[in-house]
Amino acid sequence: MEFLDRYQEIITAAIEKYKFKEKPVELYEPMNYIIGHRGKRLRPIMVLMACDLFGGDLQKAIKPSLAIEFFHNFTLIHDDIMDEAPLRRNVPTIHTVYGLNTGILSGDALLLKAYKYFEDLEPELFKACIRIFTHTGLLLCEGQQYDINFEVKEDVTYNDYIRMITYKTGMLSACSFEIGALIAGANYANAKAIFNFGKHIGIAFQIMDDYLDVFGEQESFGKKHAGDIYENKKTVLYLLAKEHATEEEEKELDFWYSKKTDNIDKVYGVEKIFRRTKVDEKTLRLVQKHNEIAQEYLQKMDAPEEKKKPFIELANYLLRRDS
Amino acid sequence: MEFLDRYQEIITAAIEKYKFKEKPVELYEPMNYIIGHRGKRLRPIMVLMACDLFGGDLQKAIKPSLAIEFFHNFTLIHDDIMDEAPLRRNVPTIHTVYGLNTGILSGDALLLKAYKYFEDLEPELFKACIRIFTHTGLLLCEGQQYDINFEVKEDVTYNDYIRMITYKTGMLSACSFEIGALIAGANYANAKAIFNFGKHIGIAFQIMDDYLDVFGEQESFGKKHAGDIYENKKTVLYLLAKEHATEEEEKELDFWYSKKTDNIDKVYGVEKIFRRTKVDEKTLRLVQKHNEIAQEYLQKMDAPEEKKKPFIELANYLLRRDS
Structure with missing residues (x-):
């Protein structure tokens, strides 16, 4: 672009x-x-x-x-x-x-x-910027700590996850x-609207990142396929799968996520459950939802429509919908 | 107090x-x-x-x-x-x-x-304080890095040392x-004077700390006697001793500081050189010098003499002259 x-x-x-x-x-x-x-x-x-x-x-x-x-x-x-x-x-x-x-x-x-x-x-502007900056920095530390906690926490919820990625990824773009x-010199309403645009684009981006780890084309994504599954990461896919799994599927998930192994069967097994519970579609809908919220904030902003176009392009780029 | x-x-x-x-x-x-x-x-x-x-x-x-x-x-x-x-x-x-x-x-x-x-x-005051605070923080990081460098740097000078302790200890009290x-709401001259008071008290304190490590009474100081010698630390005592040592003494210093050992002979040997080169006296004179500089800044400040007394007491306390 x-x-x-x-x-x-x-x-x-x-x-x-x-x-x-x-x-x-x-x-x-x-x-x-x-x-x-x-x-x-x-x-x-x-x-x-x-x-x-x-x-x-x-x-x-x-x-x-x-x-x-x-x-x-x-x-x-x-x-x-x-x-x-x-x-x-x-x-x-x-x-x-x-x-x-x-x-x-x-x-x-x-x-x-x-x-x-x-x-x-x-001074006035300095103080306003430093306040946001410090606040954001603290939320990032908190998000990082939540992420560390998730490794051992058994009952991570979807809301826990959203908070974690909001702090770790959403807040800095916001x-x-x-x-x-x-x-x-934007007014309060515009500043808050663009803050929220950034927050929801960040959330959507992180959810998409989880999706692509498993369902992305390996080459274009440039990371090890399903690295999150190997690492037992409690991604949005995993959390949604847990929520929508049958008793048997949940047992199987628990079995695979209780050990760290390079066994490819683990990835096959987990991916099968992800597809059966349709978390791939659900996850894309979540990306879409947060992107739409972001776009609504963008529309609300008092700025020339022409100048808003790069923001739509950026969102599309980040959410890899144009590739 | x-x-x-x-x-x-x-x-x-x-x-x-x-x-x-x-x-x-x-x-x-x-x-x-x-x-x-x-x-x-x-x-x-x-x-x-x-x-x-x-x-x-x-x-x-x-x-x-x-x-x-x-x-x-x-x-x-x-x-x-x-x-x-x-x-x-x-x-x-x-x-x-x-x-x-x-x-x-x-x-x-x-x-x-x-x-x-x-x-x-x-905002105005906020900005002024944050500027000093950030600047000080960076100098502390630099001082810490200099301190790390000293472990392997062969030719640490007295000036290197003073800069390091100024950054690591003097700046935060300043x-x-x-x-x-x-x-x-103090004016610029008063703010700078008290900054310099703090800086030189900090420097004096750190030099005294080096002195007490070797020449302090162990019990009252509460640390391992001559820990800096065991650790080959390039303290002010060591640097002054290097400067004033005979060729033979310098060889002996180099010998001891080339190895880490718990051998008590090392402490005896090094302390003997410290005394022969009179770095104990020289070090106390340095403490005195920086304390005097600090006191001069204190005198310059435009504030009631009565209110300055705690500062003199604090300096005495820090430099352990009243114990």
Whole structure:
């Protein structure tokens, strides 16, 4: 998408411009390493998109958009330590390259740097942005803790799951859009509407991620097929299946999810139950539902219809409906 | 000291009042665990002292003073992971009780909570405080990285050392005092003077800490005698000794510091060189020097002399000259 490329260029140039040059290099090099490896950089793009939508000055939004990217990368560094992940975006993770201690410390410093990148804003706006940012950060920590809890919690409910993904995925896109809107001087109603647009797109995205893990085409998705099943992850598919399974099916699910095994029969067995309980269709309907809620918020916003189109394109892109 | 007790009571009551009640408990319980175990809580006390000195409203300073305490405890949680420390204040460290992942995550959440506790301040003041706070946080990370670097760096200089302890110890007391002063509405000159008072007291305190490790009375100090020597730490004693040693003494120092051993002969050997090079006296003179600089800043401040007395008492207490 053309508009994504344009924003991505702005972000890439800004990251190059604001690359950390401070000492000690042992602290700042890992930070440059992770922010330098291109992800899609969707979150800072969301800041810029929202700023544009409400006619704001894009220049003013650039450093705050980097703050969001720093924050996101801070969570990646620490999450990768917690998950003992060796790779991220196909390159070795920070703690793998630089060790555990530098992983912890450069993550901390990246979070602090994020706060610094709001400092060009005038006090009222600064405070408004920092409040949302801090609040979002805390919800992300809570979401991460819920996710950790789910590994051992027996009775995870659908509502537990929705809260977890809302905190872990929905809140940061919501926050990114809202901060962009505030920088553009959007009013309260518009800021809240774009916040909710981001929240529900984030939720839909995460549900779609669960779906694609099992039902996606492996090549286009680029991850191990059914990795979540192997890992016994309590995804939306699993939770819906539990809810709609017969007694016998539930027993079988419990059997497979009680052990970690690379046995392909596990995937066959679980997928069969997923299809029998029709959780594939149910899950796509959930994606659709949250996308529709998001679109309703988009319609409510007081902004030119023409300018809303990129938001629809972004949603389609994220929910992989155009691929 | 009476005034310390009074402030400590205020902080203790505030920590009890603002104890985290949020969910998930798995995230917030470790945070309550560390902030609940009483240290001396000197940093939040510094916020209150500075606020009092310049005639501010103590109520307004309480939540920001907790922010400083949260920040300090965030650094302790993460530092203890990096140091693989089993105990802190004689109780098991967070990662020992709750595991590595909860250690990282509850540390992160505590840093974020710290930012929240400034939110009652009006925008201008909020921004001023957050700027100092973030800047200080980054310097602490840099100091911690320098400290890590020193373990393998061969040619650590005295200036390297002073920078490291300034960042790791001096800046947070400086920041605490300055934030208290700003909340009281102190002018720029007073805020900077009390910042520098805190900085130099912090430096003096850290140098004294190095001194007491070797030359303190073990019982009153409560730590293993000469732990820094066993650990080959590049303390001010070691650096000054290297500087003033004969060729032969330097060889002997290098010999002992090239290996980790519990051999008591190492401590005897190194202490003998410390005494021969008179680094004990030199170190005390350095403590004195930084204390004097601090006192000069105190004198410069535009505040009633009577109200400055607790600051002199605090300095004496920290530098253990009254015990």
